[in-house]
Amino acid sequence: MELSSEFIKENQHFLRSCILYEVLQKKPISHSYQNFCNTVGQDIMNYPDFEFWYYRFYHGNRDLHYERSADPEPKTIMDMPVKLMHKIAGNLDPIERTRLRYMNHAIKTVADSFPPVFEKIEISISDDDMHWALDNKQYMCFKTGNGCEMYKPNSSKAEESDKCFIEKGIEHLALVQKMPNFQVNHVSVEVYDDTRNHVDLLPVPFNAKSAYIYGHNTHQVVQSLAAMNPGHLESISLKMMYPRERETYGMIFETDQFKQAKNVEFDVAMEFNVEDLVHFSHLRSFKCALTSEDTFEDVPRIRDIISTFEELESCELDYHGFLDDPPIRRFAEAIGEDVPIGPLVEQVTITHRYQIPGSDDCLEFKIKERGEYCCQVNIVKLR
Incomplete structure (x- = not known):
């Protein structure tokens, strides 16, 4: 005769005998x-109850009449002292704490009490893959025929x-950005194809102190700057x-990111005219390449x-300088300095000081040869 599910549920001795049988196998x-x-039956006993009896029998306690009600209530993670939870969370890195946020409300509160601070976030995008690193945690997404495959650390x-x-x-990056008080010191974005990079579609900009941007063209550079x-x-x-x-290049000058920056460095392949210098007036420091067709006229202007x-x-x-x-x-001649004759010019650093009119400050120029058609000019304001 087939036993009814109600009979089986009520017959704890029978159920425990079945579990003991499984242990013995x-x-x-x-x-x-x-x-x-x-x-x-599939709904007769849930897994935690089965697990309790399984391991009890497995360890030699085979009393089928044991009453679990005599046991103290089992501890859960929520019974852990708050101080200990904070200590554990404090020893996790920001990525590990991100996962804690999705366990329950209480643990989320503990995780959020530690601002997620990253030293650097690096993003690299090509036409068929995207790589990003959150400090030393590496992530990858690869294009497939019907979508993509994503690989996570470890x-x-x-x-x-x-x-x-x-x-x-x-x-995935957005999940990290949405963490309360999210902070990052440096963000690097490199885009290696000429398509839209979508970095500017992040829900909120990166609150980064510094950024390195590599793009296919000016439009991509401006796109990536928009994510800061x-x-x-x-x-x-x-x-x-x-x-x-x-x-x-005017597109870069018009961004709020450039206008509010304090230090800007352009790659030497990005050449500017003397007229472009007016856009740099708000900066504490900058590095760029300048071209001129008339050194004697343009150097005093610089x-x-x-x-x-x-x-x-x-x-x-x-x-x-042109030719x-x-x-x-x-x-050097354009600013009134003498230059050694012959090959020695390649080995010297020419120093020139210019007193700023109406000020106690002066500009110190240090000029040295840098290749056949270029010289490096370092300028420091002496106060």
């Missing part, structure tokens, strides 16, 4: 539980998704795959423009 608990459910198993690989990566909060960003370093777009920069502390110019050979000689 010496099979893994997961396999034993599945076999138990197939025998007595795991060789891919997480498959039907989403675009960039969308999936941005979605101009209220926090102090230092910017920019580089482009195709930098010969001088007519588009000096006069920079001398008006009230916030300036220092700058470095890679100066390219100047060597350019250091022409530059």
Whole structure:
């Protein structure tokens, strides 16, 4: 006669006998539980109860009439002292604490009491993959035929998704950004193809102190800059795959990120005219390449423009003079300094001081040869 489910549920002695039988078979608990459910029914006993009796019998306590009500109530993680929970959370890195936030409200509160501070976040995007690193934690998303595969730290198993690989990566970064009081010191964004990089689609900008941006063109550089909060960003370093777009550089000057930055460095391949220097007047320091077709006319203009920069502390110019050979000689002569004759010019550093009119401050120029058609000019304001 087939036993009813109600009878089985009420007959604890029978159920425990079945569990003891599974223990005696010496099979893994997961396999034993599945076999138990197939025998007595899928909804007769939940796994935690089965686990209790399984391990009790496994360790030799085989009293089928034991009353669990005599046991003290089992402890859970929520019974842990708050002080101990804070100590544990404090020893986790920001990524590990991110996972704690999704356990329950109380643990989320503990996790959120530690501001997630990252030293650096690095993002790299190409036409078929996206890599990002949160400090030393590496993540990867690869384009597949129907979506993407995502790999997380310490795991060789891919997480498959039907989403675009960039969308999936941005979605994951957004989870970190949404953590209360999220902070990062440095953000690096490198984009290696000419498509939209989507970094500017993050829900909130990065509150980074410094940023390195590498883009296919000026439009991509500006896109990536848009992912930085101009209220926090102090230092910017920019580089482009195709930098010969001088007519588009104005897009960079118009961004709030550039206007509010204190230190900016442009890759030497991004060349500017003397007229562009007026956009640098708010900076404490900057580095860029300047080209000129008339050194004798432009060098005094460079000096006069920079001398008006009230916030300036220092700058470095890679100066390219049109058909100047060597350019250091022409530059030095343009500011009234003597230059050694012959090959010695390649080995010397020429120092020049310029008293800023109406001020006790002066500009100190240090000029040295840098290649056949370039000289390096370091300028420091002496107060």
